[in-house]
Amino acid sequence: MDITINASFLPQDDPAAALAFYRDLLGFEVRKDVGYNGMHWITVGPVDQPDTAIVLYPPAATPGLTEDERRTVTEMMAKGTYGSILLATKDVDDAFEKLQAGSAEVVQEPADQPYGVRDCAFRDPAGNLVRIQEVR
Secondary structure, three states: OOOOOOEEEEEOOOHHHHHHHHHHHOOOEEEEEEEEOOEEEEEEEOOOOOOOEEEEEOHHHOOOOOHHHHHHHHHHHHHOOOOEEEEEEOOHHHHHHHHHHOOOEEEEEEEEOOOOOEEEEEEOOOOOEEEEEEOO
């Protein structure tokens, strides 16, 4: 079987803030910016990984959600407990410094974890947890 990761989905509730974080701070390229009925789906990804993407989607567009479920999603996003993603870099300390200088919300400064990785963590503008691990 030959299966790869094509895209992951993260909710966003402010397209301009999502672009400022993923494009301007992380340096991802925008591959698609699709608007429909006042909502935006923005596909971003690392320049050197054209086959891997993150789709930043409006959670209000999720089919089949009840109003109670939409409210729960909104509350979880506000707390930062709804979405997350794990990224990797060769220099986590450098990445941390750049993101912190760009006013990203710091969750955890770079630290050596007992499970063998060095990582840090931020929240994106929608509250999603963005962990960045160092790879060698």
